Amino acid sequence: MAPASSVAVENLNPKVLKCEYAVRGEIVIHAQRLQQQLQTQPGSLPFDQILFCNIGNPQSLGQQPVTFFREVLALCDHPCLLEKEETKSLFSADAISRAKQILATIPGRATGAYSHSQGIKGLRDAIAAGITSRDGFPANADDIFITDGASPGVHMMMQLLIRNEKDGILCPIPQYPLYSASIALHGGALVPYYLDEKTGWGLEISDLKKQLEDARSKGIDVRALVVINPGNPTGQVLAEDNQYDIVKFCKNEGLVLLADEVYQENIYVDNKKFNSFKKIARSMGYGEDDLPLVSFQSVSKGYYGECGKRGGYMEITGFSAPVREQIYKVASVNLCSNITGQILASLVMNPPKVGDESYASYKAEKDAILQSLARRAKALEDAFNKLEGISCNKAEGAMYLFPQIHLPQKAIEAAKAAEKAPDAFYALRLLESTGIVVVPGSGFGQVPGTWHIRCTILPQEDKIPAVITRFKAFHEAFMAEYRD
Secondary structure: OOOOOOOOHHHOOHHHHHOOOHHHOHHHHHHHHHHHHHHHOOOOOOOOOOEEOOOOOHHHHOOOOOHHHHHHHHHHHOHHHHHOOOHHHHOOHHHHHHHHHHHHOOHHHOOOOOOOOOOOHHHHHHHHHHHHHHHOOOOOHHHEEEEOOOHHHHHHHHHHHOOOOOEEEEEEEOOOOHHHHHHHHOOOEEEEEEOEHHHOOEOOHHHHHHHHHHHHHOOOEEEEEEEEOOOOOOOOOOOHHHHHHHHHHHHHHOOEEEEEOOOOOOEOOOOOOOOOHHHHHHHOOOOOOOOOEEEEEEOOOOOOOOHHHOOEEEEEEOOOHHHHHHHHHHHHHOOOOOHHHHHHHHHHOOOOOOOOOOHHHHHHHHHHHHHHHHHHHHHHHHHHHOOOOEEOOOOOEOOEEOOEEOOOHHHHHHHHHOOOOHHHHHHHHHHHHHOEEOEEHHHOOOOOOOOEEEEEOOOOHHHHHHHHHHHHHHHHHHHHHOOO
């Protein structure tokens, strides 16, 4: 008789079992099964395609990459193109010169070789220059750690800060589940602070203070504050005054400020603009020794949407040399991030400038994408707000709407009978009726007793009317079926 398997769910790492990541969770797995069914049995479902509105993955829904970025990547990946005469007629002159410039910083022009664990020095110099020009305050290449998207940087910081279950991280609720997942994986405590839906997802310092004191009274050592600006899943853009207060709060309470700024290019309202927390801290006169601050940026979002290229960075300031050595050690265990992502991170922070050959076409592509996203956000927001029992705040930025759904008691009871959270029950029914994939609010956290869904604004603009029509028909039928 063969011995019983020594690996079972019961004896896996409990931190792994506790970890959940809703944007790739149960509903998405079910959607993938339905997608396969549509391929093998066309016409077997009440819709002909699955529309993945669950994740900020723009190119999967038809967004085109920015030409200049891809030209430079192609030339860097295949440098022998630079020796060919016909390349001059196929690629813009500034893409050619930028590729040469980048390759000159890579030892042996070998884009298939490992790099320094923080990323190629010349690319970090370019990122630091981009940050300096964005903020008007100096940035240093030694503070930049280029990562495979922003997520590994978040994991690295959680690994560094969380010693045991008594170490807490203040996180916004609703939050992007990367934070709850990484805190769970590293064995810490998530200390929630609630954003106020009635004030457009406002962040109240008094609430932060209350949650901090409450956690400390339970013996939790709160190490850091996570702020997502622009907000995910909530789409709000912080006002400058609010940012000053947050920086002051972290300074006074001795917290590390973890600033998730991956949507910094995604702002859709004229009365708000993005300010990095580093710019705010420096403009308040706080220097390197006053505030430990980690800023995260990614090539996956913005107008570039290069999710699959896995590029991003974290800028680390306000940490002592011995602590930085430990961060470097953790980074070096992973050897380095991928080189394509490193190159892209340097490009998104240093796009073509006025006077460059590609500038006009680059600006036209960028503006078209951002203006279209703003129109899509508005169309979906208006559509949600016209439906019975749905209220939706304005998307000031990012790529999502997070409408609240006031579900009838009968629907809540049906969900209970199906052993599902009410918003997960709703999202599952939406998927099975329309093929539209959204994420239930319960995956992000929400005020108890409220129910939401997160829906991206990323389907191509010509598809938005059909999405709205399908959604409206489903919602009306759902409300009629479960009316109290």
